[in-house]
Amino acid sequence: MRHGKEKFDEKKFVKVGRDYLYNYAENNVEPLSPGRRAFLKGVLIGVGVVTVASALPILSVLNPQEVQLKNFPWIIIVDSNGTPIKASSVPINDPTIMLFQYPMLGDITFLLNMGDENNNPVSIPPTKVLIPQNGATYDFPGGVGPFKSIVAYSAICQHLGCAPPEIHFYPPKYFSPGGNVPNYLPSEAYQAALSAGAKSVIHCDCHGSTYDPWHGAGVLTGPTVRPLPYVQLYWDSNTDYIYAVSMNTKAPPIIDHPSDLEGAAYLDSYNKQTECGKLLLNKGEKPSDCYTQLQSDGNTFSGGS
Numbered sequence: 001m002r003h004g005k006e007k008f009d010e011k012k013f014v015k016v017g018r019d020y021l022y023n024y025a026e027n028n029v030e031p032l033s034p035g036r037r038a039f040l041k042g043v044l045i046g047v048g049v050v051t052v053a054s055a056l057p058i059l060s061v062l063n064p065q066e067v068q069l070k071n072f073p074w075i076i077i078v079d080s081n082g083t084p085i086k087a088s089s090v091p092i093n094d095p096t097i098m099l100f101q102y103p104m105l106g107d108i109t110f111l112l113n114m115g116d117e118n119n120n121p122v123s124i125p126p127t128k129v130l131i132p133q134n135g136a137t138y139d140f141p142g143g144v145g146p147f148k149s150i151v152a153y154s155a156i157c158q159h160l161g162c163a164p165p166e167i168h169f170y171p172p173k174y175f176s177p178g179g180n181v182p183n184y185l186p187s188e189a190y191q192a193a194l195s196a197g198a199k200s201v202i203h204c205d206c207h208g209s210t211y212d213p214w215h216g217a218g219v220l221t222g223p224t225v226r227p228l229p230y231v232q233l234y235w236d237s238n239t240d241y242i243y244a245v246s247m248n249t250k251a252p253p254i255i256d257h258p259s260d261l262e263g264a265a266y267l268d269s270y271n272k273q274t275e276c277g278k279l280l281l282n283k284g285e286k287p288s289d290c291y292t293q294l295q296s297d298g299n300t301f302s303g304g305s
């Protein structure tokens with residue numbers, strides 16, 4: 001077990017707001033450029049709400065009742081201003097936490113744009129993901145976007161449920177020749193990633209589980225025996241928008257959920273009247289049509305809070 005340089009102080013975060021989160025990232029990961037900070041401004045607000053809600057038990061009484069979805073909804077990923085995030089503007093190899101919620105409230109999910117050591121986008125191919133718990137495998141469909149480099153994985157550790165910032169993305173610069181491994185990323189995780197052909201990892205500080213974002217977030221080091229579930233994304237090349245559209249029911253569900261369709265509450269954007277019908281595309285309908293339809297219906301639809 002290891003810890004980051006500084007423990008994240010949720011109470012301080014509540015008091016100070018997102019500036020505390022920026023400073024935490026800068027002190028424990030790397031400096032944020034002004035452009036990156038501006039881009040993430042809206043996203044980080046969502047992160048803040050999620051972090052507070054998951055970290056402070058006193059807020060749990062405010063959680064809505066658990067429900068069961070019939071289907072996975074199509075959700076466009078937006079920032080906190082309601083503006084759809086464009087694939088071409090998702091920073092490559094960004095270690096700052098970018099999250100959206102899917103498929104239910106509180107199901108926080110990493111949005112990652114994968115790249116090489118020089119921050120060029122890297123196509124993430126389809127692969128089979130092993131479940132160490134039972135030896136079974138399931139298919140991961142690969143990345144999406146103009147370079148097939150954008151992926152989304154649950155940000156809740158499959159060991160005991162630690163959430164960001166305890167679980168974090170470490171980009172390839174930590175895997176450059178010469179072993180530029182920060183002292184807060186254990187060599188065991190680093191070596192496991194290199195052996196697997198991965199150049200970045202998702203690592204959980206709580207007890208040391210490491211996941212391979214280059215190969216479907218499979219397990220690199222325990223104690224977890226279950227990969228991080230992936231969220232299937234859809235990239236609309238006409239608009240450059242990104243949609244979360246489903247999850248693989250053959251993969252282990254998000255921790256503490258009986259399945260990915262139950263165990264939490266509706267997203268704020270979920271249309272209860274139509275039981276997600278308006279969030280699902282009809283056959284032949286393009287995602288952009290779905291977006292327009294939702295807009296015209298006056299829905300607020302967001303993967304975040």
Ligand code: FES
Nearest residue numbers: 157159160204207
């Ligand atoms: S909760 Fe992540 S390693 Fe234990």
